[in-house]
Amino acid sequence: MVGDVHRRIAREFGTPAVVIDLDVVERNIARVQAACDRAGLANRPHIKTHKIPALAMMQRAAGAKGITCQKLGEAEVMADAGLDDILISYNILGVEKVERLGALRRHVDIAVCADNPTVVDGLPRAAEIAGRPLPVLVECDTGRKRAGVETAAEAVELAGRIAASPGLEFAGFLMYPQETPASWAATQRFLDTALAGLRGGGLAPRIVSTGGTPNLASLGQLAGATEHRAGTYVFNDRMMMACGAATLADCALTVLSTVVSRAGPERGILDAGSKTLTADPGGGLDGYGLVLEHPEARIKAFAEEHGFLDLAACNDRPKVGDLVRVIPNHVCVVVNMVDRLIAVRGSEIVGEMPVAARGRIG
Amino acid sequence: MVGDVHRRIAREFGTPAVVIDLDVVERNIARVQAACDRAGLANRPHIKTHKIPALAMMQRAAGAKGITCQKLGEAEVMADAGLDDILISYNILGVEKVERLGALRRHVDIAVCADNPTVVDGLPRAAEIAGRPLPVLVECDTGRKRAGVETAAEAVELAGRIAASPGLEFAGFLMYPQETPASWAATQRFLDTALAGLRGGGLAPRIVSTGGTPNLASLGQLAGATEHRAGTYVFNDRMMMACGAATLADCALTVLSTVVSRAGPERGILDAGSKTLTADPGGGLDGYGLVLEHPEARIKAFAEEHGFLDLAACNDRPKVGDLVRVIPNHVCVVVNMVDRLIAVRGSEIVGEMPVAARGRIG
Numbered sequence: 251m252v253g254d255v256h257r258r259i260a261r262e263f264g265t266p267a268v269v270i271d272l273d274v275v276e277r278n279i280a281r282v283q284a285a286c287d288r289a290g291l292a293n294r295p296h297i298k299t300h301k302i303p304a305l306a307m308m309q310r311a312a313g314a315k316g317i318t319c320q321k322l323g324e325a326e327v328m329a330d331a332g333l334d335d336i337l338i339s340y341n342i343l344g345v346e347k348v349e350r351l352g353a354l355r356r357h358v359d360i361a362v363c364a365d366n367p368t369v370v371d372g373l374p375r376a377a378e379i380a381g382r383p384l385p386v387l388v389e390c391d392t393g394r395k396r397a398g399v400e401t402a403a404e405a406v407e408l409a410g411r412i413a414a415s416p417g418l419e420f421a422g423f424l425m426y427p428q429e430t431p432a433s434w435a436a437t438q439r440f441l442d443t444a445l446a447g448l449r450g451g452g453l454a455p456r457i458v459s460t461g462g463t464p465n466l467a468s469l470g471q472l473a474g475a476t477e478h479r480a481g482t483y484v485f486n487d488r489m490m491m492a493c494g495a496a497t498l499a500d501c502a503l504t505v506l507s508t509v510v511s512r513a514g515p516e517r518g519i520l521d522a523g524s525k526t527l528t529a530d531p532g533g534g535l536d537g538y539g540l541v542l543e544h545p546e547a548r549i550k551a552f553a554e555e556h557g558f559l560d561l562a563a564c565n566d567r568p569k570v571g572d573l574v575r576v577i578p579n580h581v582c583v584v585v586n587m588v589d590r591l592i593a594v595r596g597s598e599i600v601g602e603m604p605v606a607a608r609g610r611i612g
Numbered sequence: 613m614v615g616d617v618h619r620r621i622a623r624e625f626g627t628p629a630v631v632i633d634l635d636v637v638e639r640n641i642a643r644v645q646a647a648c649d650r651a652g653l654a655n656r657p658h659i660k661t662h663k664i665p666a667l668a669m670m671q672r673a674a675g676a677k678g679i680t681c682q683k684l685g686e687a688e689v690m691a692d693a694g695l696d697d698i699l700i701s702y703n704i705l706g707v708e709k710v711e712r713l714g715a716l717r718r719h720v721d722i723a724v725c726a727d728n729p730t731v732v733d734g735l736p737r738a739a740e741i742a743g744r745p746l747p748v749l750v751e752c753d754t755g756r757k758r759a760g761v762e763t764a765a766e767a768v769e770l771a772g773r774i775a776a777s778p779g780l781e782f783a784g785f786l787m788y789p790q791e792t793p794a795s796w797a798a799t800q801r802f803l804d805t806a807l808a809g810l811r812g813g814g815l816a817p818r819i820v821s822t823g824g825t826p827n828l829a830s831l832g833q834l835a836g837a838t839e840h841r842a843g844t845y846v847f848n849d850r851m852m853m854a855c856g857a858a859t860l861a862d863c864a865l866t867v868l869s870t871v872v873s874r875a876g877p878e879r880g881i882l883d884a885g886s887k888t889l890t891a892d893p894g895g896g897l898d899g900y901g902l903v904l905e906h907p908e909a910r911i912k913a914f915a916e917e918h919g920f921l922d923l924a925a926c927n928d929r930p931k932v933g934d935l936v937r938v939i940p941n942h943v944c945v946v947v948n949m950v951d952r953l954i955a956v957r958g959s960e961i962v963g964e965m966p967v968a969a970r971g972r973i974g
Binding site (some may be wrong): 261262263264265266267298320321340341343344345347348349358365366368369372391396397399400405427508510511512514515517519520524525528529530531553554555556558569570571582583586587588589609611612 | 660759846
């Protein structure tokens with residue numbers, strides 16, 4: 251059964267409500283900062299998880315060197331709120347984006363990534379608008395097959411192209427190893443080969459950045475790394491628990507939901523559907539969330555405002571009107587669904603926190 | 613290759629941009645209104661698809677009797693914009709919601725649904741706040757196994773409970789048959805049995821409401837039906853095409869996206885990821901969207917701001933910087949991701965339309 255604070259949230263704000271516990275958030279921030287400090291790496295948390303300037307400020311106050319954003323709209327909101335030293339881990343492309351980037355670069359310490367010549371060739375215009383150099387990192391793929399050049403030779407070539415472009419500064423390499431020793435070893439070989447290749451041209455990376463909350467367990471394993479970008483750790487979720495990167499006590503965010511229907515003995519409906527919890531499968535998890543009050547319940551499917559509960563395995567089944575808390579599969583996409591989070595500290599309601607950087611085009 | 617209007621949208625608004633063509637929207641609205649008229653049914657479009665008062669006004673102007681909302685927050689926004697005759701096809705439950713419902717009912721012609729006694733027993737408080745009766749429909753499940761009582765006997769019992777509750781008016785039955793002749797036949801048996809059961813108590817439904825865009829093909833098949841609720845038809849999507857409820861020419865909404873990376877010959881990355889297109893599987897479709905300029909491309913997976921393209925089957929493969937239009941699997945959840953849509957009429961940009969009713973808690 252949910253506690254008194256959650257009944258008060260339902261009474262005051264209604265459900266479904268996305269609730270964060272700032273005490274847990276602070277513990278998560280402190281733990282990851284300490285891990286980066288121990289490894290001798292700068293901490294550059296990825297704010298795509300929370301999109302809230304006040305939380306980025308807490309990460310900075312705890313010792314983070316700067317922040318990571320995944321799109322320009324996020325960086326603009328963070329910069330407006332006074333955050334500086336921003337890395338956008340994305341290819342910024344197209345006249346509209348390049349012009350916005352240039353305007354932002356005028357007054358903000360910001361760097362971007364590129365994994366191909368077309369992106370590099372568009373960026374000098376941003377530096378021109380800014381009136382000062384733009385740092386650019388080469389994004390490198392070391393096995394994950396998402397963004398990033400696939401070979402060290404391409405990385406070296408692209409670094410040279412950046413260095414030779416008017417207004418651009420080659421700033422380093424951005425990497426996102428998979429969560430395996432083999433991938434970290436491959437990342438080391440990639441980096442060592444790229445560094446050797448750079449020497450001939452007199453270039454050297456100022457930044458070698460790794461990423462990912464699950465990869466926090468591997469901090470310090472990449473010789474030459476200078477910083478780490480983790481995002482999800484600030485709240486954690488069912489995926490982070492599944493991979494061992496978090497415990498239940500580390501989960502700062504729950505979706506407070508009401509059981510609105512119990513049309514059959516083995517089924518029920520939550521008022522949190524795909525427009526709240528999202529259909530994110532969490533990398534193959536069973537169901538769409540963990541119901542803390544009924545862990546044997548399975549959120550088996552969604553309508554937009556319905557979360558369909560399979561209660562067959564539950565001895566204790568919820569009644570219509572019961573409140574439950576759900577740990578979502580993937581917390582980053584859930585925060586992106588709502589305009590504000592409800593913040594608590596243990597049993598005290600702190601208030602609403604606007605998700606200021608959500609809803610931006612690019 | 614995308615046309616000039618899409619290049620201008622990218623230039624002015626950036627990507628990913630969610631674009632609707634109002635000419636297609638108007639055709640869709642007129643076609644479905646005509647279908648309801650032909651069947652002698654009132655048209656009560658479900659606004660959860662667009663969440664935009666101006667589009668609801670277009671639906672009303674074309675002949676819709678009223679609108680359907682899936683949550684109170686949507687109804688509040690629509691009522692504020694001047695929409696009346698609103699049906700919330702949902703169990704409204706909990707003190708916070710019941711009080712908001714009562715406040716709304718003071719000045720708006722609004723009805724709600726119930727599928728269980730707990731919900732019914734909470735609603736008299738809303739009527740009391742409103743100072744006038746609240747119409748309540750019994751939601752009936754006729755095989756879909758989502759919300760709704762499972763038997764006609766339960767429907768009759770709940771109708772009696774509503775009629776006997778202070779301030780509540782039994783208004784009718786809400787149904788959502790599956791898209792099969794067998795389900796429509798089962799719905800007819802359910803309704804006939806419920807109607808027979810009601811006669812003893814002197815009750816009769818004022819409204820018998822069916823729903824769903826795919827079910828537009830079955831309009832007129834339920835004797836006793838008075839109205840139909842369809843939502844998705846206003847924009848349509850890949851799911852509607854897959855089930856035959858729409859053609860490509862009926863799809864009014866596309867997500868304009870930029871190819872930001874081509875790290876390997878058989879793969880590419882769009883700037884529309886799970887935070888734009890959503891991970892909605894569209895009821896088992898292959899991939900997460902139809903790329904109009906490269907229909908052989910498969911959007912095979914997402915990161916939050918990355919749409920991963922499998923280009924193996926493409927003879928003509930996109931370059932970095934190319935613009936493409938994506939028809940999403942499920943349009944209703946995509947609209948819910950963004951604060952505004954970009955409206956066009958053919959090759960003319962009309963402007964931005966705020967998605968006014970998104971982001972509400974419940």
